[in-house]
Amino acid sequence: MDDNWGETTTAVTGTSDHSLSQEDLAGFGKETEGPVEKLNCVRFLPLVLTLVLGLLVLVTPLAFLVLPQLVWPERLQACGTACEGLFLSLAFKLLILLLAGWALFVRPVRASLPRIAVFRALLGLLTLLLLLSYWLFFGVRILDSQDENYQGIVQFAVSLVDALLFIHYLAVVLLEIRHLQPYFSVCVVRSTDGETRHYNLGQLSIQRAALEILEHYYKDFTIHNPALLTAAKTRAAKHLAGLKVYNVDGAGSDAATSQSRAKIAAAARQRDTSHNELYYEEAEHDRRVRKRRARLVVAVEEAFTHVRRLKEEEIKKPPGDEMDPREAAQAIFPSMARALQKYLRTTRQQHCHSMDSIQAHLAFCITNNMTPKAFLESYLNAGPTLQYGREGWQARQWTLVSEASVTSPLRHGTEFHLKSSDFCLVVTSKSIPHLKLSEEYVHPKSHKFVLQLQSETSV
Secondary structure, eight states, rough: OOOTTTTOOOOEEEEEEEOOOTTTTTTTTOOEEEEEEEEOOOGGGGHHHHHHHHHHHHHHHHHHHHHHHSSSSSSSSSHHHHHHHHHHHHHHHHHHHHHHHHHHHHOOOOOOOSSSOHHHHHHHHHHHHHHHHHHHIIIIIIIITOOOOOOHHHHHHHHHHHHHHHHHHHIIIIITTTTOOOOOEEEEEEETTTOOOEEEEEEEEEHHHHHHHHHHHHHHHOOGGGGGGHHHHHHHHHHHHOOOOOOOOOTTTHHHHHHHHHHHHHHHHHHHHHHHHEEEEEEEHHHHHHHHHHHHHHHHHHHHHHHHHHHHHHSSSTTTTTOOHHHHHHHHHHHHHHHHHHHHTTTTTTTTTOOHHHHHHHHHHHTTTTHHHHHHHHHHHBBGGGOOOOGGTTTOOOEEEEEEOOTTBBOOOEEEEEESSOEEEEEEEEOOOOOOOOOOOOTTTOOOOOOOOOOTTTO
């Protein structure tokens, strides 16, 4: 399976007079295997530590209740109605704490950050200090003295759960609510083609801001197409290759420097006429794109017309002989394959779409009874990165380059780069200005007037 899938083989079939044979398309439908990501256990370390700390949080209050029953049960006072009510309160609070902790902390790992998350680390340290303090108090004041007041012990365990619930409330404020109010406007520029987006962010660290920007990048920026950037380089190389420099004074020590200066000067003199070549080249390219697009639209409309005829014929067939949408896609794809391949080659998109993805999209459109325009939208207009093959973005490695520490908060004028293998995202932040609104009272009768009519007025 290569980029020449639309032009390497032609045959005559029952679908069209200019299409591919069905035998040559028998290999369609096999998913292209993407790169296998190496097992990285470090990315799961924060989740493991969170689970261990959560288990310690749930076990500690229960241990406070069970240990006195196991060590000195004969000396404990009877638990009355008030003590049993504390048992019920403790059970429900532990259930609420379990569900709240699962909703906030037990989540799939979205990304691997270069440094630790400061607020999460501080919350984990605060929780650990709280548990250590309660264990020290329990060991010194209850275990050593073998306190007989079991109701007080239960109340002690309930106070621990209350403190843990307040820590969870603090975690919600720091991790989820604090950054919701926008404070900064960040400008994200892709270094290769200059595509720009603006986002509003709250009070985040640089690495958290970088993570938010990357999440927006995959859904807002169009897919990066390096093939569109080679035209200018090819044109410049062609101009320089057509220049010849003759050294009439003989070879000297600075011959290479003088030749390069001569080429630059000659290229500068040709600058006045090179815009004409660029103009006609772009006009020719636009003409070819419109021509290929028109042929593609006609081919797709004819193919979908054939699908409608197939559906009408299947209604008359007995049950069990209906054609699967995937089979229908394979049947009509040869009629549009050549036109689609030529259009993708002209627009330099052939590397973005494979045969499998095109057939899957065609089967999806047939299943949902979509129009030819809905099918063509994915190829006529470039979409976001997430709409294309997973092998192009799933395992992409990003490098955060920043002069300031990545754990420092985002400030006015902060600049950092997000480097990938093919391009770079340049991020600049600016503070949202303070907005001051003033009120001006308008009297209800200030915009009214009285029209006095006279007998000679023609109204």
